[in-house]
Amino acid sequence: MTDQGSLTTEKDVLYEDNHVIIINKRPSEIVQMDEGGDEPLSEKVKAFLKIKYQKEGQVYLGVTHRLDRPVSGAIMFAKTSKALTRLNKMFQQKEIQKKYWALTIGTPSESSGRLQHYLLKDRKKNITTAYSNQVSGSKFSELDYKVIENLSKKTLIEVSPLTGRSHQIRVQLATLGCPIKGDLKYGASDPNQDKSICLHSRELSFIHPVSKSEIKVIAPLRNKKLWQ
Numbered sequence: 001m002t003d004q005g006s007l008t009t010e011k012d013v014l015y016e017d018n019h020v021i022i023i024n025k026r027p028s029e030i031v032q033m034d035e036g037g038d039e040p041l042s043e044k045v046k047a048f049l050k051i052k053y054q055k056e057g058q059v060y061l062g063v064t065h066r067l068d069r070p071v072s073g074a075i076m077f078a079k080t081s082k083a084l085t086r087l088n089k090m091f092q093q094k095e096i097q098k099k100y101w102a103l104t105i106g107t108p109s110e111s112s113g114r115l116q117h118y119l120l121k122d123r124k125k126n127i128t129t130a131y132s133n134q135v136s137g138s139k140f141s142e143l144d145y146k147v148i149e150n151l152s153k154k155t156l157i158e159v160s161p162l163t164g165r166s167h168q169i170r171v172q173l174a175t176l177g178c179p180i181k182g183d184l185k186y187g188a189s190d191p192n193q194d195k196s197i198c199l200h201s202r203e204l205s206f207i208h209p210v211s212k213s214e215i216k217v218i219a220p221l222r223n224k225k226l227w228q
Helices: 042-053 081-092 168-175
Strands: 013-016 020-025 072-078 095-104 113-120 127-131 141-148 154-161 199-207 214-218
Touching: 013 214, 020 042, 042 072, 042 141, 072 081, 095 168, 113 168, 127 168, 154 168
Parallel strands: 072 199
Antiparallel strands: 013 020, 020 072, 095 154, 095 199, 113 127, 113 141, 141 154, 199 214
16 A cells, blocks of 8 residues: 555544444545456555554454445445444435535436436446336346536436435436436436546435434535536
């Protein structure tokens, strides 16, 4: 970890207690190790905790959910096995509310609505296709959206996914005729300079798995210039 700009620092931490830590992910980071071999965010957070608390030996950190590499924003990790087990169950039972911001090319015909599709992922090409009817191997996917602001040829949209499918927000908004800025894979014509896409995990709301207190975390945009 020689690149200081890629290290997890206190500024990246949105929330932390004995059981949970929530990080404002950079759009270039992968959450978990993949075939590319880049150091994942999970390992960077472990290193951060090891130094912060001067821990000897291994640091425990459990991955509870994921964000695509070019996506920024709030992502939660479990610091204890008890929290991981409970958070995994909470995600499965849809007890954790997630909201995203997307800056799209074009504007939906309706200012708000619910999108329902059947998504089929091609794992070799790492691309998902949306269908209006079920096809073999597809998974039902739905999200709610509402327009926050109409900008010059672009639209700021708040998205609340109701299912957690691969590339769900990206492909469903593209199917609506509103590809996300910078997302070449799903219809954007131009890349963002930093290879990110303008999709940001803006908010996480949940009941704490151990303390049972209400938690709401909002992640500021990592690169505001891209969203102007």
